[in-house]
Amino acid sequence: MSALLEVEQLSKCYFKQRGLNRKKIIALQDVSFSLDTGKTLAIIGETGSGKSTLAKLLVGIEKPDSGIIRLSGQQVDITNYKKYNHVIRFIFQDAGHSLNPLQKVGQMLEDVLRLSTILDTEQRRVKIRSTLRTLGLLDEHAEYYPHMFSGGQLQRVALARALILDPKLLILDEALTALDPSLRAQIVNLLLELQQKNGLAYLLITNNLRLVRHISDEMLVLHEGQMVDVGNTTAVFNNPVHDYTKRLIKSSG
Numbered sequence: 001m002s003a004l005l006e007v008e009q010l011s012k013c014y015f016k017q018r019g020l021n022r023k024k025i026i027a028l029q030d031v032s033f034s035l036d037t038g039k040t041l042a043i044i045g046e047t048g049s050g051k052s053t054l055a056k057l058l059v060g061i062e063k064p065d066s067g068i069i070r071l072s073g074q075q076v077d078i079t080n081y082k083k084y085n086h087v088i089r090f091i092f093q094d095a096g097h098s099l100n101p102l103q104k105v106g107q108m109l110e111d112v113l114r115l116s117t118i119l120d121t122e123q124r125r126v127k128i129r130s131t132l133r134t135l136g137l138l139d140e141h142a143e144y145y146p147h148m149f150s151g152g153q154l155q156r157v158a159l160a161r162a163l164i165l166d167p168k169l170l171i172l173d174e175a176l177t178a179l180d181p182s183l184r185a186q187i188v189n190l191l192l193e194l195q196q197k198n199g200l201a202y203l204l205i206t207n208n209l210r211l212v213r214h215i216s217d218e219m220l221v222l223h224e225g226q227m228v229d230v231g232n233t234t235a236v237f238n239n240p241v242h243d244y245t246k247r248l249i250k251s252s253g
């Protein structure tokens with residue numbers, strides 16, 4: 001059976017204007033990996049190593065210069081946002097705090113459903129309620145504005161927005177970084193529960209190696225846009241190949 005997501009030789013470069021010169025920046029070079037349903041892949045690497053570029057290519061915000069993305073064996077043009085935005089969803093750092101402050105949570109979720117599904121009004125109402133409950137929130141939270149939530153609840157609201165379309169893959173780009181440790185543990189447990197129940201796959205972009213060790217099945221280390229280590233998390237921790245990975249693991253204690 002095909003993997004849920006297969007990435008083959010993905011590359012992306014940017015050009016930065018410096019005076020009269022254009023400087024080429026290779027953000028990602030020939031990155032390949034696959035991710036199965038119900039599994040978690042961690043992407044780690046220092047600032048500027050290409051992690052966010054990879055996330056942007058996978059949600060279609062940016063177009064790769066070359067390379068192939070397959071979903072369940074089918075090559076896709078992920079920049080066709082309407083077609084794939086329900087399959088791969090994205091949640092970024094501090095997502096809870098970037099919700100529209102003037103919009104009630106129920107309205108925000110309603111907008112997502114109206115834009116991307118053919119559900120009728122009543123079906124949308126039911127879906128909003130059930131999604132809120134799945135994330136440990138209450139029906140009445142649909143009537144709340146973002147400022148009425150605590151930090152942990154806000155993160156759950158951001159997750160509700162990402163998960164209401166029942167995606168197969170959720171990309172978490174430093175999404176847990178800003179949370180304090182006890183809140184992070186709560187959200188991690190919730191994510192693991194959802195994964196067990198629904199077979200959701202996660203692509204976890206983080207520099208928190210403890211978290212990587214705790215929840216990811218596989219890990220991929222990026223350094224200057226290139227893959228330097230990839231494989232089963234325990235295997236990479238026990239036997240890192242590249243010096244950069246060795247240093248990272250050593251510095252994480």
Ligand SMILES: Nc1ncnc2c1ncn2[C@@H]1O[C@H](COP(=O)(O)OP(=O)(O)OP(=O)(O)O)[C@@H](O)[C@H]1O
Pocket residue numbers: 014015016025026027045046047048049050051052053054
């Ligand atoms: N839109 C852009 N225009 C020009 N250069 C860019 C652009 N986006 C990213 N880059 C460059 O591409 C490289 C990879 O950036 P990217 O944001 O993917 O790294 P990152 O690993 O996610 O870093 P961070 O942890 O800081 O988010 C960096 O050198 C960055 O400056």
